[in-house]
Amino acid sequence: QQQVRQSPQSLTVWEGGTTVLTCSYEDSTFNYFPWYQQFPGEGPALLISILSVSDKKEDGRFTTFFNKREKKLSLHIIDSQPGDSATYFCAARDNTGNYKYVFGAGTRLKVIA
């Protein structure tokens, strides 16, 4: 079964620090990787995404990196803020024409002032 492994399970960082979340996968047909952010009591919302033809995508303080050879991706948050405290999910979708995303288990981030 297709899987996406996400680490760490939880993470605490100081305000102003850099947060790094990672995901790995095995299925070579995966070609699209979104990251979703979920606040308590809410549904996940798209944060940033990257296609396998790229190795980096940046959106403000959030940057996602993709390493096709190692089958890994990461999310970097610079100048982390308490408002970034949430659960972050990486996901993957393959290029076989189905409509399904595979989600990682999530990383619970806490940013303390």
Add this chain to the structure above:
Amino acid sequence: EAAVTQSPRSKVAVTGGKVTLSCHQTNNHDYMYWYRQDTGHGLRLIHYSYVADSTEKGDIPDGYKASRPSQENFSLILELASLSQTAVYFCASSAQGGNERLFFGHGTKLSVL
């Protein structure tokens, strides 16, 4: 902003009873999805649909049925609720089945006793 509304927000059901979770979207999206969220498992796809009156099985369909009577509405039905179906359920919609962002509802917390 796209809107996905789930009802109820929470529900307590008895083992063996029938449960229906409802989802309504005003996005004019063709694709709708039901996900289940459990701690440590992230989001797992139960059923999805890309056109009214048709549903498809996701990765964990056993014990669940789905109904898509119209483009706007998508229901998840548990005919015989079991303890193992205690979870948070999310409905989502997307414009297409491609690399389109998923718009999630706020979730339904289901407790089966």
